[in-house]
Amino acid sequence: MTTSNWMSRTPDIDSLNICELTLPGAHNAGSDWRATYPIFGPPRHWxxxxxxxxxxxxxxGARALDIRLRYDAKGEGPRKFVLHHNGHTNSRTLENLVNDVNSFLKKNPDEFIVLDFHSLDGNDFDYQNFNNAITTLLGDRLVPRVNQSLTLQELKRISTTQRVFAAARSHSKLDYKVFHDKISHKWSGNGITNPDELRQFIEHVMKNPPGTWNSWSLSATSYTALGGPVDIHNELNEWFDLDKSDWALKCNIINVDFIEESDLVEFCRVANVLKAKQRTA
Incomplete structure (x- = not known):
């Protein structure tokens, strides 16, 4: 299955807007195995x-990236903003993010991406500098806040380049015309969560999921004290298979670790086709 352009090769879903879609999300997208981590700190697998x-x-196939940034005054330009996991930084920076997004969209111009700036951390975080970096480096890629409720088809008609939704907690130094509302995260509240506990938590959320008036994400991740983030692709394949549950239909963003391990992208694609059919029925 081709995952790099799954949205554009599924034109049926163009009748939906970004809040109605079910999107595969990469949890802690900036903390990956190929990044470099400080020698004196937690081991990489944590x-x-x-x-x-x-x-x-x-x-x-990830279409929502969960981004957590800290400010480093010693960096240059967008490298002042460094990715971290629970305060532990690595070699990934905002420069890497915008370069990768621009490179990807150059090859796949009709895919839509949510940049969920979940946390902008540190008392010295330079919001003005961050705002300038995003608006300068992603400029014509950014979908204005006012257009959030438009369908993918309408967005494509308006612009051939506006494909990125940047979301962050509101701040006086962030351009409210550009940045969308902070994305609400539904997670278990426990740093240590085994698959069974996670399943119970998701079952609880699915009984009364948030509506489609704003974007929200479900954290479908498991973590152990000894091993760190756990690859639970078997569980994800069981829980979100459309033949076994309607969970995928009830979600907006499903945040998972190790995005390529499960069949989540295909489940999301099928869920969106079903949502589009329900709309026209």
Whole structure:
């Protein structure tokens, strides 16, 4: 299955907007096995939630990237903003992110990406500098906040380049015309979560999932004290298979670790086709 352009090769879903879609998301997208981590710090297996770079995640079908940034005054330009997992930084920076997004969209111009700036951390975080970096480096890629409710088809008619939704907690230094509302995360609340506990948590959320008036994400991740992030692709394939449950139909963004390991992308694609059919029925 080709995952790099799954949205554009499924034109039926163009009748949906970004909040109505079911999107495969990469949890802690900036903490991956190929990044470099400080020698004096937690071992890599406690921190890495993805196998490869942002570009690889997008190629594997991720359409929402969960981004957590810290500010490094010693960096230059967009390298002042460094990716981290629970405060532990690595070699990935905002420069890597925007370069990978631009490179991916150059090859796949009709895919849509949500950049979920889940946390912008540190008392010294330079919001003005961050705002300038995003608006300058992603400029014509950004979907304006006012257009959030438009369908993919309508967005394509308006622009051939606006394909990125940048979401962050509101701040006086962030351009409200550009940045969308902070994406609400549904997660278990426990840093250590085994698959059975995770399944119970998701069952609870699915009984009364959020509506489609704004984007939200479900954290479908498992973590152990000894091993760190766990590859639960078998469980994900069981839980989100459309033949076995309607969970995928009830979600907006499904955040997972190691995005390419499961069949989540295909489940999301099929769920979106079903949603589009329901709309026209």
């Amino acid at each position: 921190l890495a939630c993805q196998h490869d770079s942002f570009h690889a995640q997008l190629n594997h």
